[in-house]
Amino acid sequence: MLKFLENQLIVSCQPCTGGPMDRPSIVAALACAAVEGGATAVRVEGIRNVEAVRAACDAPIIGIVKVDLADSPVRITPFTQNIRDLTAAGSDIIALDVTDRPRPERLEDLFQAIKFCGVLSMADCSCLADGEGALRFGADILATTMAGYTTPHTAPEPDLELVVKLAALGRFVIAEGRYNTPALAAAALAAGANAVVVGSAITRTEVVTGWFASAVKAGAKL
Ligand SMILES: CC(=O)N[C@H](C=O)[C@@H](O)[C@H](O)[C@H](O)COP(=O)(O)O
Numbered sequence: 001m002l003k004f005l006e007n008q009l010i011v012s013c014q015p016c017t018g019g020p021m022d023r024p025s026i027v028a029a030l031a032c033a034a035v036e037g038g039a040t041a042v043r044v045e046g047i048r049n050v051e052a053v054r055a056a057c058d059a060p061i062i063g064i065v066k067v068d069l070a071d072s073p074v075r076i077t078p079f080t081q082n083i084r085d086l087t088a089a090g091s092d093i094i095a096l097d098v099t100d101r102p103r104p105e106r107l108e109d110l111f112q113a114i115k116f117c118g119v120l121s122m123a124d125c126s127c128l129a130d131g132e133g134a135l136r137f138g139a140d141i142l143a144t145t146m147a148g149y150t151t152p153h154t155a156p157e158p159d160l161e162l163v164v165k166l167a168a169l170g171r172f173v174i175a176e177g178r179y180n181t182p183a184l185a186a187a188a189l190a191a192g193a194n195a196v197v198v199g200s201a202i203t204r205t206e207v208v209t210g211w212f213a214s215a216v217k218a219g220a221k222l
Contacts, residue, residue: 001060001092001120002140002172005195008040009185010062010174012199013053016206024052030203035059043176043197047089054090062122062197063091074103076124076145080113087117095122098134099146111137122174126150128165135169142166143174143197158184160191167192 011034015021021030027049031042041060044050050063063086066075077083077096086094094114098107114121115138123134124145131142144166147159158178166173175188176197188196200207 002194004060005041005172005174007189008195009038010041010043010195010197011037011039011202012043012176012197013049013203014043014045014199016204019206021205024048028052028056031059032057034202040195041093043095043199044091047085050086050089050091060092061090062093062095063087063089064095069104072102072104073150074099074101077110078104080105080109083110083113083117087119091119093120093122093141095124095141095143095145097146098123098130098137098139099126099150100130100133101150107133107137111139124176125162125166127162128169131166131169131171135171139171141172141174142169143176145176145197147177149177154178158188160187163188163191163193 013027013030031053034042035057042053043062044053045064045066050061053061064076065082067078068075074097077094083094096110111121120140122141122143123139124143125131126146134142144159144162147162148155163175172194174195174197175193179185179188179196179198180201185196185198
């Protein structure tokens, strides 16, 4: 699986929550379109969406569940039950938030559940220490997904420095988070990532339209 993903583009098919494209049939169409365009794998949120994508295309699926908890800031795949459900729905890889923040279940138990389910684990890190911790639990993939998201202000640029640091740990590294142009996606691989995930710039029409709308408004003022 990791050989198959080497030097490849992975597309995150997560429409804006509650938006007009937030439906399993549309997520499945986005995934098929991404594969037609050259993506090798897709990242998909939610059990119904993973099921719909699995039924529509053969590409490897990185499955996640996002849960909003009252007593924890951890949102991405916080429960072992999420892992069992994502596996049953057809995920090949399961990604989870591995940041050092209060969480409802122990990371050790989550990684054990992933191993027990026979799928690969992808550790969504915010910093080098997250990656080092995830390695101790046997993470198969280290990713930069959470870089810039554990403090209130999201950085505008992707965290290429974290790619370099994680790559030095010697595990398969996926760059993810704000790779909003082809040049930035290519820069991730040049920095040492084994693959790159692009989401918003390909599959969040509202976000991309917003970028253009702001630029057009700013241009009109000149
Ligand atoms: C921080 C967090 O919750 N990230 C989520 C992870 O699944 C998604 O909302 C992102 O869209 C995804 O990581 C891809 O990143 P970008 O959309 O920037 O290409």
